[in-house]
Amino acid sequence: MTYQTLNISIVGALATVTLDRPDVRNAFNETTIAELARAFTELGRYATVHAIVLAAHGPAFCAGADLNWMKKMAGYTHAENQADALHLAQMLRTIYLCPKPVVAKVQGDCYGGGMGLVAACDIVVAAEEVNFCLSEVKLGLIPATISPYVIKAMGENAARRYFLTAERFSAQEGHRIGLVHELVKADALDAKVAEIVEALCHNSPHAVQLAKVLVRDMAGQPVSDALLLDSAERIALIRASEQGREGVASFLEKRKPDWLGS
Known part of the structure; x- marks a missing residue:
């Protein structure tokens, strides 16, 4: 560039x-x-x-x-x-x-x-x-x-x-x-x-990206049933994601997540 x-x-x-x-x-x-x-x-x-x-x-x-x-x-x-x-x-x-x-x-x-x-x-x-x-x-x-x-x-x-x-x-x-x-x-x-x-840089790049979007989308919103469903859907999706699974597994196994390298 x-x-x-x-x-x-x-x-x-x-x-x-x-x-x-x-x-x-x-x-x-x-x-x-x-x-x-x-x-x-x-x-x-x-x-x-x-x-x-x-x-x-x-x-x-x-x-x-x-x-x-x-x-x-x-x-x-x-x-x-x-x-x-x-x-x-x-x-x-x-x-x-x-x-x-x-x-x-x-x-x-x-x-x-x-x-x-x-x-x-x-x-x-x-x-x-x-x-x-x-x-x-x-x-x-x-x-x-x-x-x-x-x-x-x-x-x-x-x-x-x-x-x-x-x-x-x-x-x-x-x-x-x-x-x-x-x-x-x-x-x-x-x-x-x-x-x-x-x-x-220590955190999951995927999670950081979605957390940034989360703040934008949630700020100023009323705590409605639709918002609760939205928040539940977001956590359900990221729990099933590659980095979500890897992050939880690495924590439980007391090792570094793979996005940090070996």
Whole structure:
């Protein structure tokens, strides 16, 4: 896989997707959007990849939209603007629906659309010095395409404040409102991400994939008879699956499951 704006590495069961435009604070343009969509689509199909880390090169994680791209958008027709925004929305959905667990490693400030990238990931680890900002209304815009993921991540109440005020907020505040799962010192960021990746890769890849779907499908649902049947059907199917049988057998036999190798 060759990319202009990303760096992709695969080591063992871990793939790392690194935003690699440090000269523009990893702001994204149409090329970055297309490449992120392609990278997560392709990595999602790799049987040997069990987890993906989304990282960034340089002092900033992502400054949102690239200024030159924004200048170009100023001359777009309504139809062109809609098509352009849809590409961004589809890219974020590709990350969100990726069958592999995705960990965001946020080493620097994250603004605007960059927060959509973070919120679309499953687990977010941030350095204590990081600042976040949903800055769109300062520019006369709204965070529309990123809103489904940001609202899920930080909750409606916090989103209402930060969508409207465009205040910059700290990683500590991001942790308090639920956007950030783990908050660490900058020099401990790599170690914490590695710890989480190790936990992910220790588990059944099939079960992790279905657990990710389970959270999406169950969140916000009423506990109805239909939901009970659905949950019972899911556990019945995975108990009979190859990895389900192997996982239980390896536990009872006090040995490693075969997905961990010999």
